[in-house]
Amino acid sequence: MPEPEFVEGLERADAERSRFTNTLMYDYGRVLTGYRNMRPHMAYAEPADVMSAVLARMLAENQPGITWTRAPSQEQHQRALDLISTRG
Helix, strand or coil, X not given: CCCHHHHHXXXXXXXXXXXXXXXXXXXXXXXXXXHHHHHHHHCCCCHHHHHHHHHXXXXXXXXXXXXXXXXXXXXXXXXXXHHHCCCC
């Protein structure tokens, strides 16, 4: 059994890290609608590129269908947009 001080230290570290963790979730019904609307405009693109463009647009324009576990900081929002926008 670990020492209580060790367990307490791990719990503090986990709590501190969770302050900076955030989760972005999409309503894939709305994503599918966006995909179907964008696909004709990107006829020669790979499906993954169309999907990335839809996800990036939804995030950039703060469209309905996006939920965060907590309100994102500007840095978190920008980081998510940068990651999603690497395709297309």
